[in-house]
Amino acid sequence: xxxxxxxxxxxxxxxxxxxxxxxxxxxxxxxxxxxxxxxxxxxxxxxxxxxxxxxxxxxxxxxxxxxxxxxxxxxxxxxxxxxxxxxxxxxxxxxxxxxxxxxxxxxxxxxxxxxxxxxxxxxxxxxxxxxxxxxxxxxxxxxxxxxxxxxxxxxxxxxxxxxxxxxxxxxxxxxxxxxxxxxxxxxxxxxxxxxxxxxxxxxxxxxxxxxxxxxxxxxxxxxxxxxxxxxxxxxxxxxxxxxxxxxxxxxxxxxxxxxxxxxxxxxxxxxxxxxxxxxxxxxxxxxxxxxxxxxxxxxxxxxxxxxxxxxxxxxxxxxxxxxxxxxxxxxxxxxxxxxxxxxxxxxxxxxxxxxxxxxxxx
Amino acid sequence: xxxxxxxxxxxxxxxxxxxxxxxxxxxxxxxxxxxxxxxxxxxxxxxxxxxxxxxxxxxxxxxxxxxxxxxxxxxxxxxxxxxxxxxxxxxxxxxxxxxxxxxxxxxxxxxxxxxxxxxxxxxxxxxxxxxxxxxxxxxxxxxxxxxxxxxxxxxxxxxxxxxxxxxxxxxxxxxxxxxxxxxxxxxxxxxxxxxxxxxxxxxxxxxxxxxxxxxxxxxxxxxxxxxxxxxxxxxxxxxxxxxxxxxxxxxxxxxxxxxxxxxxxxxxxxxxxxxxxxxxxxxxxxxxxxxxxxxxxxxxxxxxxxxxxxxxxxxxxxxxxxxxxxxxxxxxxxxxxxxxxxxxxxxxxxxxxxxxxxxxxx
Numbered sequence: 001x002x003x004x005x006x007x008x009x010x011x012x013x014x015x016x017x018x019x020x021x022x023x024x025x026x027x028x029x030x031x032x033x034x035x036x037x038x039x040x041x042x043x044x045x046x047x048x049x050x051x052x053x054x055x056x057x058x059x060x061x062x063x064x065x066x067x068x069x070x071x072x073x074x075x076x077x078x079x080x081x082x083x084x085x086x087x088x089x090x091x092x093x094x095x096x097x098x099x100x101x102x103x104x105x106x107x108x109x110x111x112x113x114x115x116x117x118x119x120x121x122x123x124x125x126x127x128x129x130x131x132x133x134x135x136x137x138x139x140x141x142x143x144x145x146x147x148x149x150x151x152x153x154x155x156x157x158x159x160x161x162x163x164x165x166x167x168x169x170x171x172x173x174x175x176x177x178x179x180x181x182x183x184x185x186x187x188x189x190x191x192x193x194x195x196x197x198x199x200x201x202x203x204x205x206x207x208x209x210x211x212x213x214x215x216x217x218x219x220x221x222x223x224x225x226x227x228x229x230x231x232x233x234x235x236x237x238x239x240x241x242x243x244x245x246x247x248x249x250x251x252x253x254x255x256x257x258x259x260x261x262x263x264x265x266x267x268x269x270x271x272x273x274x275x276x277x278x279x280x281x282x283x284x285x286x287x288x289x290x291x292x293x294x295x296x297x298x299x300x301x302x303x304x305x306x307x308x309x310x311x312x313x314x315x316x317x318x319x320x321x322x323x324x325x326x327x328x329x330x331x332x333x334x335x336x337x338x339x340x341x342x343x344x345x346x347x348x349x350x351x352x353x354x355x356x357x358x359x360x361x362x
Numbered sequence: 363x364x365x366x367x368x369x370x371x372x373x374x375x376x377x378x379x380x381x382x383x384x385x386x387x388x389x390x391x392x393x394x395x396x397x398x399x400x401x402x403x404x405x406x407x408x409x410x411x412x413x414x415x416x417x418x419x420x421x422x423x424x425x426x427x428x429x430x431x432x433x434x435x436x437x438x439x440x441x442x443x444x445x446x447x448x449x450x451x452x453x454x455x456x457x458x459x460x461x462x463x464x465x466x467x468x469x470x471x472x473x474x475x476x477x478x479x480x481x482x483x484x485x486x487x488x489x490x491x492x493x494x495x496x497x498x499x500x501x502x503x504x505x506x507x508x509x510x511x512x513x514x515x516x517x518x519x520x521x522x523x524x525x526x527x528x529x530x531x532x533x534x535x536x537x538x539x540x541x542x543x544x545x546x547x548x549x550x551x552x553x554x555x556x557x558x559x560x561x562x563x564x565x566x567x568x569x570x571x572x573x574x575x576x577x578x579x580x581x582x583x584x585x586x587x588x589x590x591x592x593x594x595x596x597x598x599x600x601x602x603x604x605x606x607x608x609x610x611x612x613x614x615x616x617x618x619x620x621x622x623x624x625x626x627x628x629x630x631x632x633x634x635x636x637x638x639x640x641x642x643x644x645x646x647x648x649x650x651x652x653x654x655x656x657x658x659x660x661x662x663x664x665x666x667x668x669x670x671x672x673x674x675x676x677x678x679x680x681x682x683x684x685x686x687x688x689x690x691x692x693x694x695x696x697x698x699x700x701x702x703x704x705x706x707x708x709x710x711x712x713x714x715x716x717x718x719x720x721x722x723x724x
Contacts, residue, residue, distance in 0.1 A: 034567065035554060038664075039466075043567070060654035060655065061566040062567060064564060064565050065565055065567075065568075065569075102468070102469045102470040103468055103470040104468065105469045106465055106466065106469070107464045107465075107468070108490055126473070128470055191399065192550075202426060203423065203424070204422075205405070205424060207395075207396070207397070292423065292441075293422065303399070304399055312442075
């Protein structure tokens, strides 16, 4: 069905085919789940003609997996790189206008592709986000996987939280979380788990260190996992023992900003509007300079994908979009507070996917 | 010192600066170790003028980490994306010719950068592999980390191998391996651990499944870990219980090919020569069609990096290069065998970094 929608869009734009290089788009359209080793170590690409059967092009190492997982696709194996195989397909499919994913093709590969296209008189048309646009709206099956990923993530948190003790290292806690994810059947974390205590919590993207967690300091735990490729993402800020007045103040402030954002999140408004509503709560309290990232992002096959809740996103939100709402305040040298839930936009507002209310403990 | 070499190379080519977007190059030159969320989720870039102090450009989330880890660099934070900050630096540094990493810049970013460069009358010069070329030759400190990564990887294997039992799933074994890596102090696996038993072992890049491992079948275990960013990579093929004649034949054949490759590996020969020497052993035994990948690859900050032992690499190997030697034979429907060691090229031959000889058990 997604394939049909892509084909119709190609036809409308008078494009003969689309070359899909972005790995989550490849998974989304074909069902083929192999992992790339970074952008330079691709496990294959899709070539989707506007009016005929699609191809999955990969190398010999992935042939069996591709054939098993992508039965709608003709699997073609390249032995000496992708370009010689593409050259043959340019001819056999009589391509004249080929779209490619400008946002997931390296400049160097583009240069090689250009030379080939010139020889074959194929016009290359850069596209950004054609498949990603489809992916923003989740269908029921996708939503079920995301809901499962959120639920299991919360179970993991609920298992680990009571085990936290002063003297455990950030890294030890992160390992315990990821180990528990695997025990609960997750495919793996959707990003490297963040456990950041005390001053480390002032880094929104902290990497867990050997630092030991202590009583009374803010501990940011940002964690997510994957179920059949679909991601969850949740942040909690916890304190062992009695929190001091500043932590209490900041957690309550961030929670107020989150609630304001969640209440503003609905179809028809823009991502920048929702960001602005939550940000204003923090700005009015005098901490605006310390909330140095966007309010949220889409979640699906990528843990970070569109749409974004950011000053940059003027597009209207639509039902079926799944987003995080994650305001934070980071004070260099002291620490930070972030709270993150996931929500799906519905016909009349949004539904919060998280049920954990640990922040009420603090 | 690496920075000085880069600056000299820029001066020789009459380039005013290099924009470093490749994350391992960034780590190599600056010491800054933040992880990107894929190519579209960069944790920062370097701008290295040919004759003045270098810059690390990142967003607010990474400021503290960047300042801590890269004291030689001026850290500049962008609030509204990289390009507006670059525009200001183009002016203040009076850039005229800016080199960029063509092999690690997305086409879409290149298009935006081109517009900016045209307005500022800056010439963009695509480069491929300038920093990677330096990285191919490891210094003593790097080699020490790689040797540690290999040694700990072997300790992990030696811990897990005696625990293997029929009825464990591939995934369970992979988890046990990665768990043991963390217990031994590794930063993490250098790639998702492969455990592929029976027919799954016919996929060189198999993902561990729920399939239970059984007596008598070939089990490919391909594993590696990171120590301070530097990687190891090792493959063993093991059998629980008594191997049949075919497995014995193939393991011995693959081992002979590996020994031939290891003996051919030395300074002055090309990567394609070493590949050819090992491949010939397998081809002469009639299995040439079933060895569908290159013989090996460089290992360093990337688990797959240059130089490659492949028909494509005509460049001479040099002392200080670290490579894998990993012939394999994959029979669809039956399974496969692969053996992989790492070696460093020395003044007179190479030194094999692995000491594990589990293949002698089979």
